[in-house]
Amino acid sequence: MATRVMGFIGLGALFLVISPTIRQTVLDAIGAIDHEFEVYAPYSYVAGVMMILLMLIISFHRGAQPR
Numbered sequence: 001m002a003t004r005v006m007g008f009i010g011l012g013a014l015f016l017v018i019s020p021t022i023r024q025t026v027l028d029a030i031g032a033i034d035h036e037f038e039v040y041a042p043y044s045y046v047a048g049v050m051m052i053l054l055m056l057i058i059s060f061h062r063g064a065q066p067r
Contacts (some may be wrong), residue, residue, distance in 0.1 A: 013063045016023045 016026060037048070
């Protein structure tokens with residue numbers, strides 16, 4: 001499982017290194033999200049933390065279910 005995750009991260013990073021246009025698109029999207037966080041702060045930070053916590057709860061719940 002860990003090797004699969006590391007492989008996906010490595011391939012994603014390699015793809016961003018190779019393709020400058022996609023890298024710029026990703027950086028622009030991150031910048032736009034950051035700008036929206038600053039415009040609607042502090043509500044957006046609270047919503048972001050709640051979203052991350054919800055995703056963690058869902059993933060841990062699914063991981064704890066018997067197979």
